[in-house]
Amino acid sequence: MIQGPIQTDVAIVGAGPTALFAAFECGMLKLSCVLIDALDEIGGQCAALYPEKPIYDIPAHPSIEGGALIAALEAQIAPFDVPRLLGQRVEALSGHRGAFTLKTSAGETVQAKAIIIAAGAGAFGPNRPPLHGLEEYERSGAVQYYVRRRADFEGKRIVVAGGGDSALDWALSLSELADKIYLLHRRARFRGAPETLARIEEQVVAGRIEKIVPYQLHALHGADGRLESVEVADLDGNARHLEADTLLPFYGLSTDLGPIANWNIDTIRSTIPVTPSTLETSLAGVFAIGDIAAYPGKLKLILQGFSEGAMAAHAIHPIVHPDTALHFEYSTSKGVPAAS
Known part of the structure; x- marks a missing residue:
């Protein structure tokens, strides 16, 4: 257990592909973040369910296995040295936009200015x-x-x-x-x-x-x-x-939002409605991306989750840095900034 509360800009609940790319986008905007996941390893369903199964709709990859995709995403966030709290769930959430406190099942405390829920289908298991x-x-x-x-x-x-x-x-x-x-x-x-x-x-x-x-x-x-x-x-x-x-x-998965259902966030059939332009939920300062996020026209594709991660990170920047204007730059121009 880490001694004392963990201080971070963004707490990301989940460690699947969408969560990992959201961590990268936060890093590119010089926002610190921490990944929290109930599984003992990163990768979500890609790692737990089909690490050797090819995925065909990832841009620039005609075919890539789930495990290889996770390895590439992990290498992408390596420059930012993102802490991971694995094998533990977020049991409780309190606070407000700009000052949240999360308690995990392992007794960890995380203090964050914003939260991204990237929990996929929630807690899942086979039928x-x-x-x-x-x-x-x-x-x-x-x-x-x-x-x-x-x-x-x-x-x-x-x-x-x-x-x-x-x-x-x-x-x-x-x-x-x-x-x-x-x-x-x-x-x-x-x-x-x-x-x-x-x-x-x-x-x-x-x-x-x-x-x-x-x-x-x-x-x-x-x-x-x-x-x-x-x-x-x-x-x-x-x-x-x-x-x-x-x-x-192969009779499908049973899914459950788990403790997230008790966070006073609007939910619809194990999904979380969000504002499409920002991915913000009904609770200010809390965002949802990936399969768990719901809005008109939503496609449950990893590539759409990647886009949502970028949008959520940009929407969070003014929460963390309210007095600093965000000047958007392409990664080809700015490179990868060092971890703060």
């Missing part, structure tokens, strides 16, 4: 299938909800459950190295882009993927956390046993 004995298989790694290292699945017999993009994308990706891929869905129709569905059919014809439809998960069979087969059943109760080493259920 877990209601199967008997599931916890034992989770502990052994036989049931996993995220793919962090593709190499861990080489030669495995895998049941991929779900009908959306995550299930389809990982079925395709893992089919390149797995011994067998079963793609399980309760309906015959999958929810995916036409190109993705066409690639799935190609792999089915090639024998690399077997579609199991319309079936649902029914039971897990094995011993001491070692999975031997996954039992599935159709709507009439007809059962099949799929010999498998691993189950990957």
Whole structure:
């Protein structure tokens, strides 16, 4: 624990890609900041959910894996020496615009003049299938909800459950190295882009993927956390046993704003409405960017979150330096200023 309260210009709640770029923009404006995140590492969902999954809509990168994007963003903020309070949540917020105090679950106190909430979808976790004995298989790694290292699945017999993009994308990706891929869905129709569905059919014809439809998960069979087969059943109760080493259920994430919901900030269905021109919330001095921010025309894209981080930093500058006019300069002209 850091002795005494941490003094900073901006407290950034979250440490995903949008938060990291907001820290860079604050640094470019000579605003000090600190990153606070409930996860034990920076990167948010990019690091926790898909570090080896390619992202295709980051400018100047035809394709970049989630982990590589986070590494590049971390290198970008390195000149500013941004402190990180990881593995702890902000439990309480008090004060007002220009003088906020945040208390974390680890007992840290942060005093900041402004706050940027970049908490993504809030606290998140997988929707877990209601199967008997599931916890034992989770502990052994036989049931996993995220793919962090593709190499861990080489030669495995895998049941991929779900009908959306995550299930389809990982079925395709893992089919390149797995011994067998079963793609399980309760309906015959999958929810995916036409190109993705066409690639799935190609792999089915090639024998690399077997579609199991319309079936649902029914039971897990094995011993001491070692999975031997996954039992599935159709709507009439007809059962099949799929010999498998691993189950990957992709049923989406359950999200929760957590303590943020008690900060007297207006919220709508786990999002925070903001003023589009500044990203300021209903509480003066508190801003929200990324997936958690809501306004008309909002696109939930990382690149839009990057833009919002820049806009929020510029809106915060007069709060921190009320008597100093901000003269905008391009980074090609000013370079990267030294940390203050």
